[in-house]
Amino acid sequence: MINLNNIEIRKTNQDDFDNIMIVEKQAFGYDKEAKLVAELLADRTAKPIVSLLAFCEDEAIGHILFTRAYFDNQKVQPMMHLLAPLAIKAEYQRQGIGGMLIRAGIEILQEKGSNLVFVLGHKEYYPKYGFIPNAAMLGYPAPYPIPEEFSDCWMVQPISPTGFEAGKGKIKCSEELNKPEHWRNDESDR
Ligand SMILES: CC(C)(COP(=O)(O)OP(=O)(O)OC[C@H]1O[C@@H](n2cnc3c(N)ncnc32)[C@H](O)[C@@H]1OP(=O)(O)O)[C@@H](O)C(=O)NCCC(=O)NCCS
Numbered sequence: 642m643i644n645l646n647n648i649e650i651r652k653t654n655q656d657d658f659d660n661i662m663i664v665e666k667q668a669f670g671y672d673k674e675a676k677l678v679a680e681l682l683a684d685r686t687a688k689p690i691v692s693l694l695a696f697c698e699d700e701a702i703g704h705i706l707f708t709r710a711y712f713d714n715q716k717v718q719p720m721m722h723l724l725a726p727l728a729i730k731a732e733y734q735r736q737g738i739g740g741m742l743i744r745a746g747i748e749i750l751q752e753k754g755s756n757l758v759f760v761l762g763h764k765e766y767y768p769k770y771g772f773i774p775n776a777a778m779l780g781y782p783a784p785y786p787i788p789e790e791f792s793d794c795w796m797v798q799p800i801s802p803t804g805f806e807a808g809k810g811k812i813k814c815s816e817e818l819n820k821p822e823h824w825r826n827d828e829s830d831r
Contacts, residue, residue, distance in 0.1 A: 643697060645737055650745045653692040653704075658682075660694060660701035668703075668728035678726065680817040681708050687815035691722070691749045695729075695738050703729040705742040707750060708818060710759055712810040713784070719807040722750055723814055724760040743770040751800050756807035757781075758800055761824075764793040772796035780809035785824040 653661060658679075665675035681687050687708035695703035705728075710721040724746070729738050750758060760767050761783065764774050776797035777783065783795045799805050813819055 643733065643736055645741065647697060648702075648738060648741060649696045650693055650741060651696070652749075653694050657694055657701070661692070661704050664694070664701050664704045664730055665726065665728045667730050668734075669726075670731075674726045674728065677817070677823065678704070678706055681706060681815065684708070684815045684817040687817065689720075689753055691746050691753075693742055693746055693749075695742055697733065702733045703727075703738045703742055705739075705746050707746050707758065708815045710757075710815075711813045712808060713813040715808070715810055717808060719757075719803070720753065720755045721757040721759070721807070721812075722755050723812075723818065724758055724762075725818065727762070739766075740770055743767075747771075747798070747800055754801065756799065756801040756803055757805070758798045759783075759812060760796050760798075761787070761794055762796070764796070767796050770798075772798045776812075779805065782811040783824070784811070784813055784819055785821060 661678060662675045665678055666672055691707040693705050694701050707722040707724050710723040711718055727739055759776060760772055774793035774796050776795050777792060779797060781797050787795050
């Protein structure tokens with residue numbers, strides 16, 4: 642086990658691009674998420690983003706990205722975000738680094754005034770870090786329909802004092818992330 646006191650988390654800059662790609666490819670074992678991150682970093686509708694790398698000594702071992710989320714077809718747009726992707730290099734998984742990145746990211750989002758964070762992911766994992774399963778039931782349908790057996794995987798977490806009072810409605814992502822291919826569970830995309 643690594644000592645979490647030796648993990649440094651910081652915001653990324655342009656010089657970190659190669660390290661981000663390495664972490665994403667290694668964690669997922671294919672290129673799809675790395676390509677998505679590259680596209681999101683260049684997507685103006687994703688801003689303000691929060692992009693963080695975790696380092697163990699000088700090695701980049703984990704990356705997290707939060708991009709802007711919107712209400713579909715609404716005039717008033719409180720600041721909201723979507724967490725995608727989260728990636729920890731295989732040999733560093735299940736040691737708490739993902740949790741550290743989620744907490745650090747949410748703290749920065751709170752400083753920016755973001756109200757709600759959404760994620761589509763493992764329903765056993767994200768509730769450990771405050772996410773509430775089945776966001777659609779709480780009034781936040783996903784950008785594309787989620788099959789019923791996965792409805793708990795679409796989750797939300799209020800992070801501001803206003804929380805859920807910020808509004809309700811169907812969620813739309815940044816332009817890149819709102820493409821339907823990111824919402825299909827299709828192995829052939831990899
Ligand atoms: C999923 C992932 C981001 C989790 O990060 P991590 O640093 O390994 O997770 P943590 O150490 O913070 O996990 C803490 C807890 O979650 C559990 N956990 C970790 N990964 C899990 C998973 N895939 N499913 C369910 N539980 C999981 C751990 O067992 C641990 O539980 P415990 O505290 O009760 O022992 C990481 O394993 C990863 O990068 N996986 C490959 C890419 C991926 O699937 N990304 C997520 C896309 S939604």
